[in-house]
Amino acid sequence: MRDTRESRLLLVLLIAVAFALITVDIRGGEDSPVDGARQTAATVFGPIENGVSAAVDPVGNAVSAIRDSGERHDRVAELEKENAALKAKLGSDDRNRSRLAQLDKMMKIAGQGQYGIKGAEVIAIGAAQGFSWTITIDAGANDGLKRDMTVLNGDGLVGRVTTVGPDTATVLLATDPDFTVGTRMEGNDELGFASGQGDRPLRVELLNGKAQIKKGDRLVTFGSQADRPFVPGVPVGVVNRVDPSGGDLTRTLYVTPFVSFTKLDIVGVVVETPKKDPRDTVLPDKPKPTPRPTVTVTVTPSAQAPVDGQYPQEEQ
Helix, strand or coil, rough: CCCCCHHHHHHHHHHHHHHHHHHHHHHHHHCCHHHHHHHHHHHHHHHHHHHHHHHHHHCCCHHHHHHCCCCCCHHHHHHHHHHHHHHHHHHHHHHHHHHHHHHHHHHHHHHHHHHEEEEEEEEECCCCCCCEEEEEEECHHHHHCCCCCEEECCCEEEEEEEEECCCEEEECCCCCCEEEEEEEECCCEEEEEEEECCCCCEEEECCCCCCCCCCCCEEEEEECCCCCCCCCCEEEEEEEEECCCCCCCCCCEEEEEEECCCCCEEEEEEEECCCCCCCCCCCCCCCCCCCCCCCCCCCCCCCCCCECCCCCCCCC
16 A cells, blocks of 8 residues: 555554544443454454464374363362373473473362363463453363453463453463452461562552561462452462551552463363362472581690680790
8 A cells, every 4th residue: 555645544543443442442341342342353263373273283182181170179080190191192302391290280289279170272472352461272162161260370370261262262361450369368368459560570459558478478369259250279479579568558569470471381271169268278388498508617726725714834
């Protein structure tokens, strides 16, 4: 297209329409008038993303072996058997070894928290249907996924499902500025709300402005009503900085997430909630402090050294 007055006018008009749709979508929330368009986009483009992922990734089909791991802890033995079969099927190259380690960690979290999960692979990263921090996974409505389900991996909280197509779904990551989740501190049970800040640490506002919090304290999800969009007990992160209280009603913390959002590959969507709150049982064991070596020095007094406060007499 040539750079003419008409073409520039058309470009400005298209940009204005795009920003208008974004504004309507944000203000509409769950009742957004463009939600239907997003679902249509997921239906149309989801199979394409899924097909491309399957074509370039021979491990993709193997991950579906854990798709039916939705039973509770009474199926742990069966899941371990499926995992062993999956290991045998997958081979031994570095990439597959890494993915097997991710599967092992995720299934351990599912067992500890009594979460029923559907395993999935990340097949796209970025703004598939908007300008948010999102990923697309290769599981959708046909796998039992619904909007506002918790997404985790072997390290902790990944995000929540926002849009579901037949075979794919979009997940809003915990790092997104529009993401908020209720949290609970390990040990003292102080409650707060964590919000995403992009590539910076999560910002947590504790409800108790006088709460005694220190660097290294850990947080888990508090859980939502009817466990949607968040189930309780999922590890969130570690406190790396605490703002002075200053007499405010709330206390601000900055938290490093357990999850590495630049390395997402295998995730699990919680499709069956735990019978009871797992509390802090899903948190990993705290690292043990490294003991400092001690050195013992033995001093042998010389013949000229004073003994019991007496000094040798000088020779005449």
